[in-house]
Amino acid sequence: MKKFLIVATIIFIIIISNTNEFISDKFQTSDSYFTKVIDKDIYIAKNNKWEKFYIKGINMNSTKPGVYSNDYNVTYEEYSRWISLIYNMGVNCIRVPNLMGHDFYKALEEFNRDNENPIYLMQGIYFDETYLQDGYDPQSINLKSVFKDNIKLIVDSIHGNNYNFDKADILKNYNTDVSEYVLGYTVGIEFEEDDLIYTEIMNEKKSYYGKYIYTDSDASSFESYLAQMGDYLADYEMKTYEKQRLISFIGSSSYHIVNSMENSNSDYTISNLSKDKDVAKKYVDIENIKYKKNLKTGIVASYNIFPAYSEIKQYYGNLKYYLETINNYHTVPVIISELGIPSSRVANSFTEGEEQQYINEEKQGELLVQAYRDIKTSNCAGGFIFEFQDSWSRSSWNTKESKLIDRSAYWSDAQTYSQNFGVMTFEPGEVKSTPYPDTSIDEWDADSIVSEDENITLSMKSDEKYLYFMIKSLDRFDFEKDEIYIDLDVTPNSGVEQSSQFDLIFETPVDFIININGKENSRVYIHEYYNEFTFNKNKTLNKARPDLINYKYNMDEFSKILIEVSPKIYVENSNSFIEEVNYETGKLVHGNANPMSDYFNSVSDFYIGDNYIEIRIPWALLNFMDPSTKQIKDDFYKEFKTKPLQINEINVGCTIKENGSTIKRLKSESYDLDGWIMPKYHERLKQSYYILKEELNKK
Known part of the structure; x- marks a missing residue:
């Protein structure tokens, strides 16, 4: 009887402890974090309670005609104008791929300062692909150090730390603290299959067990590597600023393509592309990356999806079903970090059939609205349209050999679809000419x-x-x-x-x-x-x-x-x-x-x-x-x-x-x-901007 009472007491204490923690998390805010995961949703602390937050987002980069993304030459006035346009569009969160120019953060902070409903930020932490193109292993000691340095730089920058200018290409002090508006970080990029296979061959598969993040036994060496980088991020920000925020990793969307209708006699299932343990794993499965209770915010899975016609064929033209398949697979919230459709006279494989080769601005808006609705009805935690402004500096796979890449930002190539994902375009020349x-x-x-x-x-x-x-x-x-x-x-x-x-x-x-x-x-x-x-x-x-x-x-x-x-x-x-x-x-x-x-x-x-x-x-x-x-x-x-x-x-x-x-x-x-x-140019909001604005502002 005595043993029974002891065991019962222990169980009661555990239950009460867990219940108190759950109640505390759900109904009380904390000074160390203002956003967190509950089940498959994202919540933010507002009005002294946790409110469900559905992301209606858009991506933004730091380019304009004559400027590349790492030039940091977009002005404060331009960022201020763009942020206002984005907010009026009905967007509640901006996602940026990497560290932006300081004027972006200054403009964001000033816009939000007296705004009861601020526009939030999902901050990307970029992994430099040029290293991969040069044949480097992303898990090598040198690249691991480079990635950690970028993590530290970005965390310091969004907190307004004046002492983050030790990087050679950063010429400005980031002295504007925007951390209260940063929902979370997206760690890394969508890695290519060939790079994943290479790094798996070069490294031994083993689990990672960190202070905040760990991996299970099914994790690949690269998934463990991502967990380690995420753990470093959480630990550095907590030690330095006593803050936490959401941490997101980008999964491989090809991993979730449903089985062929012809080859499946049962319900559609996730297609595990590399079950053989002797085969190098060529995808990233975020389910293998876990977090401990001391990471109060949680982990979110992200996916970059560009619904080209070739991809549509693989999920039967049903984007909603594809998104549902991804979301249902995960135990953590899913956000679509990029979903883009270009307005272009050469729309690549984004059009159905060969008769109409283009997508105009009106059609772009209609397709993006449908994609937004599909994201919402698939019960994902939100998504980010790709992107706000067109990017003259980009080249696509089918045009990159046909131009001088180091001069691509100085003219607009109507033949390159990847320059035209924005809902704001840069028209050539002066307005009246x-x-x-x-x-x-x-x-x-x-x-x-x-x-x-x-x-x-x-x-x-x-x-x-x-x-x-x-x-x-x-x-x-x-x-x-x-x-x-x-x-x-x-x-x-x-x-x-x-x-x-x-x-x-x-x-x-x-x-x-x-x-x-x-x-x-x-x-x-x-x-x-x-x-x-x-x-x-x-x-x-x-x-x-x-x-x-x-x-x-x-x-x-x-x-x-x-x-x-x-x-x-x-x-x-x-x-x-x-x-x-x-x-x-x-x-x-x-x-x-x-x-x-x-x-x-x-x-x-x-x-x-x-x-x-x-x-x-x-x-x-x-x-x-x-x-x-x-x-x-x-x-x-x-x-x-x-x-x-x-x-x-x-x-x-x-x-x-x-x-x-x-x-x-x-x-x-x-x-x-x-x-x-x-180049001479002028800004113009596309028809797609106004079409999306009407949809995003619906109650």
């Missing part, structure tokens, strides 16, 4: 005329994004019988002086033909010798057997311009391939490109008026690698690679046909190219 293809030609004057006769004028302009053309006639165009051909001599190293294909004769060797053939059938053609798409497809063969090359610099052939938007992909869980997808990127879209118009279509390439046609052609479509320094692509077959060649002018002519016969020829004249050191 942009010659949008639209219902007015008031911005054109006599100084822009390149070639003319008594009835027809051909005018040209250019800016940081497009080369513009305007053809004006005294007579009305009738595209039931009329066709217009604008010929461009861009490179001096190839081209042809006639085209039997189009029955055209030119004064100089021509590389491109812009064919206006009504609203639905207009496009840009490229001289086949100067066709990079064909060259890349045959590059390996050309190097091995140059004697088999049947391309000549003056060959009489023009082709449609194609771009690869989705490579051939092997889908492991269905044991099948998704075939490569190519788009005709040279096909032109008719519409009104003026943002002030009720009929605005952001991806419009040309507009047909009664007696005029306005056209804008992206620089990259004409094989420019950097228009700011007037550099184009040189002869591909000369050295079997893409390299730059500087030019100073292009030659442009125009032929008008009626019922297939030439009735007018404006001979080719030179158009002088103007380079620039720093």
